[in-house]
Amino acid sequence: MQNSTVPPKGSSSAESPSPTFSPLYRQIKSLLLQRLESGEWQPGAAIPSESELATRFGVSQGTVRKAIDELAAENLLLRRQGKGTFVASHDDPRASFRFLRLVPLAGGNEQAQSIPLECWRAKAGPEVARMLELNIGDPINIVRRLLQFSGKPVVVDEIYLPGSTFGTLTLEMLRDFQGSLYSLFENRFGTRMIRAEERLRAVPADRSTAELLGVAEGSPLLSVERVSFSYGDKPVEWRRGLYSTNDHCYFNEIGWCREKIVKLNRFVL
Amino acid sequence: MQNSTVPPKGSSSAESPSPTFSPLYRQIKSLLLQRLESGEWQPGAAIPSESELATRFGVSQGTVRKAIDELAAENLLLRRQGKGTFVASHDDPRASFRFLRLVPLAGGNEQAQSIPLECWRAKAGPEVARMLELNIGDPINIVRRLLQFSGKPVVVDEIYLPGSTFGTLTLEMLRDFQGSLYSLFENRFGTRMIRAEERLRAVPADRSTAELLGVAEGSPLLSVERVSFSYGDKPVEWRRGLYSTNDHCYFNEIGWCREKIVKLNRFVL
């Protein structure tokens, strides 16, 4: 692949100055993303070595390296020196720390336990349809579950999933599966969550939630609405969690990269 | 600088296998960080070009480049093609978006307005002392301020600062300064915030806060506690904000780098 495949120097006469210049390593990155999205490379498995990819694509190893660097920074790939480069997986326990930002107020490192309550099929209302980019009336699945830390209820989640992908989800599957919810989605439904947007507010506890969490009706709860995205920025989950923040808090870090990589990504997808 | 300055191949006999191996570009990164921390390179100013740094340090340009890459990913430096590499500054309006994660529920892009209410000197209690790594009784400064969006009050902040650095802060300075709070800290006190940790909870509104925000006493507010760090992971601000989330919400993105770069950084500082 010489540097002429897509737009580098294609339009030099009277088209436009350089509208969507895409360096070689970005094109390689796109090719790698295709393999990931298509499932040709499964989560947890090793991808070909850098040198093999370099010869396969006809570029230098440094160029492949830069493509993989970005995918690793986005947590889509995982490099392990001496072993290889692996497709990231929610089976890896480190992954769950990224998506559940709840930490105990008083140190410690408790393990979360998920207790599925209900699971049923429904039709998308206007709000869910908008969030999941569906049409109103499209089939969806709804899950309600409780999250406990050391046996104490802390979070009530209501989770909305597109029926086209998760139609066969049942309460039994949720109860029987060992591992996180996203692990189940990845293993049983071939859908991998790679990114999420969360919107947080403080709301009063309604009657039924208050009972489930063991707090007074009307007491303040943290409302966390999340849209999760899979490859190609496709929204595949919308959920609202109500968090009791008496013994836990939502932890966030500010100041590292973020917008930079987001911006970069708009070009590649 | 040949690859022998610090630990690369120094201990090969019977010391230890490779306890704290630090590649060349990390050593360069440390040198660059020293210049930033010392104030030799001021916020907003350009640093020397990559090729000049390369000859100055006696390494290849690629090595300097990799060091700068990491600093840029951490938002300490800002690259601008064709112009140079610049020290990041809170004067740049893009910076404020990183630290104030509040967005209107109904789209739009309102501008925040900060209204200083009080500013006084006090002595550190046990909690503030712990957060700012001070001794109990050390002088501190406390600021209370209101944040408005389109004229409506949304946030009440109480801000605790070490007196050793901010001793001369006054309400007049806060009122007269044009620009964000961190912009003022950077310009008037030479202290640049580069990172922060936030802990979020839902709490009931106390009487005085409720009045300031125009909500009912006891109604749910979002409590945001933040510790901000300057160079060398030195904590230089602790604040608690109470957010009214009737018309706004706290927005967060999950899934990009983060822990990776944090981990890397432990070695360099």
Next chain:
DNA sequence: GAGTGGTCTAGACCACTGC
């Protein structure tokens, strides 16, 4: 046109893993 950052290459060597 000169100077800057951005891309790409080819090759050497180092550090880590596992057979």
Next chain:
DNA sequence: CAGTGGTCTAGACCACTCG
């Protein structure tokens, strides 16, 4: 030991900015 990712180099050329 072979194979992988990680570092470092030197040099070429491209894209962008500005005087």
